[in-house]
Amino acid sequence: MKAEAWLFGVTTAFVAVVAPAYWFLAEDPTGTSALVMTALLTAMITLYLGFHASKMDPRPEDRKEGEIAEGAGELGFFPPYSWWPLWCALALGVIVYGTALAAWWLVIIGFTLGAVVLCGFVFEYYRGEHAH
Template identity: 75%
Template sequence: MKAEAWIFVITGVFFTLVSPAYWVITNDWTGTSALVMTTFLAWMIALYLGFHASRMDPRPEDRKDGDIVEGAGELGFFPPYSWWPLWCALCLSLIVYAIALGAWWLVIIGFGLGAIALCGWVFEYYRGEHAH
């Protein structure tokens, strides 16, 4: 993780230099505040990755003598296709549309359907074809 930490350190240094320069050149509050928040985010991620990189054993890609074979094996669980994100997005769009119309009864229906869709998305790998 040291390589990733260095990438975010370089990004943090860049945004630390660019943020005050942007303020001096444009005198724009909106862009300056976005750049300052981006700076803090880059430094936060760099600090997190650097903290954990110093406390864990180096990965094969972090060592000079690391070999490709050492990184082989199980990388994790990658889910197959799922229809539940579509239903969650449709429920959210129904809620936003209902708020724009002022139809609060439709907002309640959207939240109810959204709760069902979210539960289906969360628990889809506990039953059916892809259960484990």
């Protein structure tokens, strides 16, 4: 994870230099605050990755003498395709649309559909083709 920590560290340094320059050149409080928050968030990720990189054994890509073949093997579990995120997004769309129109009956329908769809999404791997 040292490579990732360095990547985020360089991004943090860049944004930390750009934020004051942007303030002096543009005097825009909105853009400056967005740049400052970006610098703080990338610094937080840098600290997290750096902390965990110091606690774990180096991966092949973290060592100078690491070989490509050392990284071979199973990488983890990757879920197959799923239609549930689409239905979750549509239920959320109904809720937002109902809120924008102040049609509370539509919001209630959206929450009801959202509860059913969320249960289907959560329990996707307990039934059907991809059951474990």
